[in-house]
Amino acid sequence: MISKDPADGGAVPASAPQRRGAKKLPGWTRGLIWLAAVVGALSTASYLTGYPQLTASGTLQTALLLAIPILLAALGGLWAERAGVINIGLEGMMIMGTWGAAWAGYQWGPWAALLAAAVFGALGGLVHAVATVTFGVNHIVSGVAINLLGAGLTKYLSTLIFQPLSNNPRESPAVPKFDTYSAQPLSDWLADLENMQRVGLSDVAGVLRGLVTGVSPLTMLALLLVPVSYLVLWRSRFGLRLRSCGENPVAAESLGVNVYVHKYAAVVISGALAGLGGAALVLNPGQPGYLEGQTGGRGYIGLAAMIFGNWRPAGLLGGSALFGYADGLQLRSGGATVMALFYAAVLVLVGIAVWLVARKKLVAAGITLVGAAALYLIYLSVDEMPSQLSTYLPHMVTLVVLAVAAQRLRPPAANGDEYRRGRGH
Template sequence: MTALSESVEVPAAPPRRRMPGWARGALAAAAAVAVLVVTSELTGEHQLTSSGTIQSAVRLLMPILLAGLGGLWAERAGVINLGLEGMMIMGTWGAAFCGLHWGLWAAILGGAVFGALGGLLHALATVTFGVNHIVSGVAITLLGAGLTKYLSTLIFEPVSRNPRQSPQLPGVDTYSVQPLGDWLGAVEDARLPVLADLAGLLRGVLTGFTPLVLLGFALVPLSYWILWRTRFGLRLRSCGENPYAAESLGVSVYAHKYAAVVISGALAGLGGAALVLNPGQLGYLENQTGGRGYIGLAAMIFGNWRPAGLLAGSALFGYVDGLQLRAGGAAVHALLYGASLLAVAVAVWWLYRRHWLAAGLAAAAGAVAYAVYYLSDTVPREFATYAPQLVTLVVLAVAAQRLRPPAADGLEYRRGSGD
């Protein structure tokens, strides 16, 4: 009996199928929308879901998204690009100069070209001369700030009478999906519970967008297709994982690294152009990047070096930035309530997965957020102003455990020196 029972094989349990990436992204987006709608209804702070807030968020996430895409291209090839901020600064000046002389599309091209020049300098330093990537990136940021200040004084001051800004650019056309936009506006103005919030969120995305917004969103799937679905992208990513193995297979590692870093600079320069061509700004202003190059780098890390995750991180930071600019401390204060709801949902998820420590930490974070919300009426203006930076720190701290950067990211490569 014992021998018979030992000879019978128990069928193995079928492997658990992982949820596709697109499904996880859609589920996360639906959860974020649900949290915003519930928070708006329970706190009465309807600016959280108003179409004006979402329009501001879309315009403000675009520089972060483009800078993050620039970081993604460079780091997938194994080059850390801490000079994104400097390349964005160069892009702002190039976009303003070309826009003043030749119009909108020249401004977009000028921002990309000036950013690409910064990328070329970074590639020359890191790929050809082996300069430390961090040192080179910091140097380019300082160089970009100093160079644009000099050029602004030389060229813009005689025209605008102000060395810190350019003359105002001609207006930028905005577009909307009609008549859907008008219908959503009527639903939002009617303030029907839940429906008004959903209409405001959707209307903010479908109305008031600029050509550069469309270009920026199109670059996300385009970057994914090139990097993950083409021979060039496979070779480029192999340079960031194991450049010596790529070299042994005949890949020109130097050429692919140069191409990636120059494209990285061009994308960061487009991020600068997005700031200059924002309908609320329309011109170059000294220090207008405000650290968005570094926030773009944080969004890329939050997205685990993937375009879809980068888009989610950029949307988060852009939304918080747009919210504090449009509604101030009261709306940021209401976000604490939403954060507590989200933390409870995360705690329930970890309980379902039987990760007790993670569930306890999430519940504790939710309790702290709700306590701050309950014990205060608003948040200080200084806190609201720096809310995007604070969200960046919190998100990176939470996401640090699941990150997987390219294996050779930041390592010096010399042809023929592999083991």
């Protein structure tokens, strides 16, 4: 016998033990608690290690810029996989989006760049949908093919169109950027608090100032797409039908849902979002325009952020913020500050271990403390992370986070399964 899981709409055993009287905190409350814990750990580590860059507004501003492409790619993965289509091709769709954004942005400005990036990414999603939904090609194989196609196609188009303009087949001419905006006078007030260097207060001020200073319309749009995706996928009839295609497409078909249409729509939207992630790289104020190899694996990191977030919009927002922060810290502050991040991670792990002890999960608490001790020994042994390693810090964080989060993940039940109309299980 099965019953509905109120958290996700999935099926769970009705006989599963429920703790009477225990009320689960809302997702947004747990998110705020985790945010406060992380900021507190960073603030403490900043004070104890003497590296204020951990919570400096400049670090957070850079982290926000770098998190946006990952966030958009993660949202793209969410749409596809909620409909039951694994989208390993996010990287290739992002690459196509970078070229489309540079081509249109150079001629007509940044808003045209966004539109073209979404169209190019959606075309990549359409190819993936045709291969997987219509012809039943293995989703992983099709995704890898999309990645190769994106890299090859953009290289050919760059040689054909950009080389006469920039005299370099690997980059485009300079692309106009969006104007940026700051919340004045709030930003100035937060700057004064940050410069006071008061423990805790200045750290929070630095974090908040980094999030409200130099914000572009693309950043606002990307953050807005998180609640929009939640409302569409979890609070609309279309979203319910789309998610049913990822959970049990045969049952959805029996209720009159056109599974093919919903899968196609999801994967095309997925590609458009990944294309917007490519546009975010091109329109980044620190980039002149399109550069070959510009995505640097961010499509894969976006996929990891989606998995870390358990296929939920709020969760992938947290994962994207984590990976963007790791990338921004190593770019802005160097290897010595990165090692201070290890100290903050130790504090977080100790806090998790205490929480596990309170819940009487002693084995898990012991394993967590062993991990904290290992990180602390690394912190004591290494003064500065080599630049060859710090460059790949986001990728290392991705592996660690996925390993830690693997036990609580619940993907859509029919994710990656082949579907044929009229064919039951």
